[in-house]
Amino acid sequence: MLKQKRPEIKLIALDMDGTLLNEHHEVSDENRQAIKDAENRGVKVVLSTGRSLKTAKDYVLSLELSSYLVTVNGSEIWGPDGELVERTPVATEHIQWMHDLSRQNNAKFWAISTENNWNNEMPEDVLSQEWLKFGFHIEEDAIREKVLKELEAKGFFEISNSSLVNIEVNAIGINKAKGLQKVCSLLGISMENVMAVGDSLNDIAMITEAGLGIAMGNAQETVQKAADDITGKNTENGVAQAIKKWVLS
Numbered sequence: 001m002l003k004q005k006r007p008e009i010k011l012i013a014l015d016m017d018g019t020l021l022n023e024h025h026e027v028s029d030e031n032r033q034a035i036k037d038a039e040n041r042g043v044k045v046v047l048s049t050g051r052s053l054k055t056a057k058d059y060v061l062s063l064e065l066s067s068y069l070v071t072v073n074g075s076e077i078w079g080p081d082g083e084l085v086e087r088t089p090v091a092t093e094h095i096q097w098m099h100d101l102s103r104q105n106n107a108k109f110w111a112i113s114t115e116n117n118w119n120n121e122m123p124e125d126v127l128s129q130e131w132l133k134f135g136f137h138i139e140e141d142a143i144r145e146k147v148l149k150e151l152e153a154k155g156f157f158e159i160s161n162s163s164l165v166n167i168e169v170n171a172i173g174i175n176k177a178k179g180l181q182k183v184c185s186l187l188g189i190s191m192e193n194v195m196a197v198g199d200s201l202n203d204i205a206m207i208t209e210a211g212l213g214i215a216m217g218n219a220q221e222t223v224q225k226a227a228d229d230i231t232g233k234n235t236e237n238g239v240a241q242a243i244k245k246w247v248l249s
């Protein structure tokens with residue numbers, strides 16, 4: 001549903017996978033140019049991703065972004081000089097419980113600690129690490145629903161997804177919108193001046209709380225319904241289309 005009044009966009013928040021990145025996990029020339037054009041107009045561009053710093057950093061460097069970075073769905077916020085601004089971990093015993101839950105349901109999983117990304121394996125001493133996120137990859141709808149209900153019943157998780165077959169779990173109250181609110185307060189701007197672009201449930205909070213929320217053409221239906229506008233797909237330079245329409249025009 002489109003807002004009546006176009007807000008003044010001072011910051012563009014971009015999800016990465018399924019949004020900024022195409023099917024080859026690359027930033028297209030069109031998207032790259034649109035970001036550069038926006039920055040040349042004084043608009044800040046912030047990547048707001050479920051990825052860790054480890055797997056997002058190269059993109060930030062190649063785009064020559066000079067602003068903040070929101071990683072692991074808002075669990076970490078990084079400053080313009082690469083400094084850690086804020087970190088909100090998931091309790092270690094909760095990670096252990098989720099790992100057990102994944103094994104009970106024969107589910108594929110991944111986890112992000114402050115030190116490493118783990119895929120279908122965990123360190124021997126789970127308790128020795130500081131954890132930021134746990135994710136389940138479950139193709140079977142019935143099992144995914146069962147796991148989701150068990151997670152919701154606990155009442156202390158922020159639950160989202162980054163695809164229709166996964167579940168992403170952060171500490172309660174932690175999401176991309178929360179991360180962006182912190183960035184906005186540091187920059188002295190309002191969420192009303194943010195255009196947020198994304199495709200999955202982990203983007204809904206920032207899409208609904210931003211002055212302008214944009215869903216990708218390939219976004220999940222729930223996300224498209226929550227957005228103010230829908231742009232092209234991630235394979236069609238949808239990010240560049242949105243920037244041209246709402247920021248550069």
